[in-house]
Amino acid sequence: MTSVVFSIGSNLGDRADHLRFAVRRLAQEGELLAVSGVYETPPWGDTEQPAYYNAALLVRGPQSVEQWLLTAQGIEHEAGRVRHQARRYSPRTLDVDLVAAFAEDGEPILRDTPELTLPHPHAHQRAFVLRPWLEVQPYAQLPGHGWVNDLVLAEPMATEVAMMTALPQVRLEVE
Ligand SMILES: Nc1ncnc2c1ncn2[C@@H]1O[C@H](COP(=O)(O)OP(=O)(O)OP(=O)(O)O)[C@@H](O)[C@H]1O
Numbered sequence: 001m002t003s004v005v006f007s008i009g010s011n012l013g014d015r016a017d018h019l020r021f022a023v024r025r026l027a028q029e030g031e032l033l034a035v036s037g038v039y040e041t042p043p044w045g046d047t048e049q050p051a052y053y054n055a056a057l058l059v060r061g062p063q064s065v066e067q068w069l070l071t072a073q074g075i076e077h078e079a080g081r082v083r084h085q086a087r088r089y090s091p092r093t094l095d096v097d098l099v100a101a102f103a104e105d106g107e108p109i110l111r112d113t114p115e116l117t118l119p120h121p122h123a124h125q126r127a128f129v130l131r132p133w134l135e136v137q138p139y140a141q142l143p144g145h146g147w148v149n150d151l152v153l154a155e156p157m158a159t160e161v162a163m164m165t166a167l168p169q170v171r172l173e174v175e
């Protein structure tokens with residue numbers, strides 16, 4: 001069994017609907033253990049694009065992390081995601097990234113291949129990943145970077161977290 005923290009994001013079309021789609025599909029693929037709140041977040045990395053909706057999920061299942069990656073990419077495709085070769089961080093209907101994964105004994109699963117890096121190589125730089133992650137794993141540690149709670153409290157991350165808007169009226173939970 002593996003437990004995976006997913007970051008989901010959308011900044012094209014009906015953002016809430018795209019996140020709900022990701023939750024519904026991942027709940028079909030594994031056991032949905034926790035769902036964070038939804039945040040509206042300023043675009044990171046390429047600022048000339050609309051704001052994102054972001055959230056985090058914790059899902060468990062018998063899959064390998066490589067199988068989870070294929071599932072995540074399949075879900076992005078089903079949501080109509082188009083990849084733009086010329087633009088690194090282009091707007092997208094749905095992004096489903098593996099942030100971190102854990103074996104049954106709680107040990108982090110590490111990968112460093114061209115297809116899959118675990119933990120996600122940019123996780124420690126992204127408020128839109130770290131803040132929702134804390135809601136699904138309050139005692140999370142990011143291998144190589146320490147406690148996630150410490151990361152979100154330290155500057156400049158704390159300022160970026162303050163720029164995120166919690167949207168409690170947007171619910172993602174599946175029935
Ligand atoms: N932890 C990971 N989660 C998702 N994709 C990963 C991961 N590690 C490596 N990848 C690889 O990254 C490639 C690019 O993925 P994608 O197009 O979703 O990137 P992005 O979302 O635009 O940027 P970023 O990966 O920085 O969030 C994928 O082909 C995938 O194989």
Ligand SMILES: Nc1nc2c(c(=O)[nH]1)N=C(CO)CN2
Nearest residue numbers: 009041042043044052089128
């Ligand atoms: N706020 C925000 N910015 C981003 C996001 C995202 O999900 N949210 N995803 C990106 C590529 O993975 C690049 N930039």
